[in-house]
Amino acid sequence: xxRSIYQLLFFLHQFSxxxxxxxCAMLFAGAQVISTPIPWYxxxxxxxxxxxxxxxxxxxxxxxxxxxxxxxxxxxxxxxRVLFYIxxxxxxxxxxxxxxxxxxxxxxxYGLILFFALLIYLFLHRKFIRIFILExxxxxxxxxTSSLVFPLFAIVEPSxxxxxxxxxxxxxxxxxxxxxxxxxxxxxMESESDExxxxxNITQSFGSYKLRQLQVAMLALQFFLGLVLWVIFPNxxxxxxxxxxxxxxxxxxxxxxxxxxxxxxxxxxxGELLYLLGFFV
Numbered sequence: 378x379x380r381s382i383y384q385l386l387f388f389l390h391q392f393s394x395x396x397x398x399x400x401c402a403m404l405f406a407g408a409q410v411i412s413t414p415i416p417w418y419x420x421x422x423x424x425x426x427x428x429x430x431x432x433x434x435x436x437x438x439x440x441x442x443x444x445x446x447x448x449x450x451x452x453x454x455x456x457x458r459v460l461f462y463i464x465x466x467x468x469x470x471x472x473x474x475x476x477x478x479x480x481x482x483x484x485x486x487y488g489l490i491l492f493f494a495l496l497i498y499l500f501l502h503r504k505f506i507r508i509f510i511l512e513x514x515x516x517x518x519x520x521x522t523s524s525l526v527f528p529l530f531a532i533v534e535p536s537x538x539x540x541x542x543x544x545x546x547x548x549x550x551x552x553x554x555x556x557x558x559x560x561x562x563x564x565x566m567e568s569e570s571d572e573x574x575x576x577x578n579i580t581q582s583f584g585s586y587k588l589r590q591l592q593v594a595m596l597a598l599q600f601f602l603g604l605v606l607w608v609i610f611p612n613x614x615x616x617x618x619x620x621x622x623x624x625x626x627x628x629x630x631x632x633x634x635x636x637x638x639x640x641x642x643x644x645x646x647x648g649e650l651l652y653l654l655g656f657f658v
Contacts, residue, residue, distance in 0.1 A: 390646045391450050393431035397424045399652030404525050406655035407548040410610060410618045411533060411541060418479045419528040422488075425468045426524065430495055432461050437499075450642075484531045491523055514564070514579055518556040522549045540609060547606040551622040554599040558629035559648050561592055565633050566644060592630055599626055618658045625651045 389395040401420050408415045432454070439455035454461055476488055498516045526549040533541050561579065565588060568580035580588055603619035628651045636644035 386646050386650070387642070390642055390649060391453065393428060393435070395646065395649040395653075396431055397427040399649055399655070400424070400427050400521070400524065402653045402655030403552050404528060404655075406618050406621065406658040407525060407529055407545070407552070408532075409614050409658045410548055410606070411529065411544055412614075413529070413532050415528050415532060416479070418475050419531070422472055422475055423524060423528070425472050429465050429468050429472070430499075432465055434499070436461055480531075487527055487531065491520070491527060494523070495520060514557060514560045517560060518553050521556050522553040525549065525552055544606060544609055547602055547609070548618070550602050551599060551606070551619070554595050554602075555622055555625045555629065555652075557595060558592060558626045559632075559651075561588055562629050562632040563645065563648065564588070566636065596623075596626060596630060599623060614658060621654045621658055625654060 386395070389398070400423050404415060404420065404423060435450060435454040436458055439451040439458065441451075476485060480488065498520055526545055529545045529548070533545070564579045565585055568585070583591075600623060603623060607615050607619055609615075629648055632644050632648055635647070
């Protein structure tokens with residue numbers, strides 16, 4: 378039974394389905410805080426859009442010989458590259474149809490801005506252009522968070538200065554720091570292998586000790602932001618959201634302690650599964 382569960386989790390991870398489900402879980406969690414139901418098509422757009430970005434990134438990575446090892450995700454994407462190009466095209470067409478049919482003009486504009494931001498990230502990442510040390514990690518966290526707060530703003534349509542605007546900003550901040558914790562911990566665990574394969578890694582530039590100090594400071598700041606959010610919306614749902622967000626961040630923070638060696642994808646699987654806790658808000 379446990380082996381079957383692991384095989385299922387590995388399958389979800391192999392094709393980034395766990396990441397896509399995690400984004401939907403965190404969107405669901407944020408929507409509970411502001412007591413606003415999110416229409417199904419926003420979840421569909423987010424799920425499919427996440428797969429498009431990750432699958433395209435995996436295809437590009439599969440062109441690097443050092444990353445393509447037998448049984449690895451990159452070997453699958455290299456072998457089935459044409460199939461995934463077809464699937465990506467179908468997902469893009471599906472998202473375009475759903476967006477044009479269901480979204481308002483303003484929502485379409487916001488969506489296009491996010492889409493072009495993703496293209497810029499892929500360009501910066503692939504061309505090895507770094508604005509500063511944290512460029513890659515910050516861009517990923519910002520884009521991840523933006524894809525979640527966009528539906529919240531689209532549905533609520535708050536004024537610039539309102540409790541809803543502040544709450545969405547705080548919700549996004551909580552998610553942002555949880556994502557950064559994951560990125561930093563994985564970078565720390567993969568620093569040696571990345572160095573061997575000549576892949577950029579923040580740990581090599583920033584230093585393991587300083588990176589850990591930064592993660593501790595982020596946990597403290599996230600706790601403060603969660604407290605502010607609960608003061609604004611003092612109810613059980615907000616408390617659950619804050620608690621689960623902090624639990625996710627602490628889980629990501631201790632990944633290097635739980636998995637001493639990065640010799641398989643178990644730590645990544647656990648890191649992505651933590652986001653599914655958002656469904657329990």
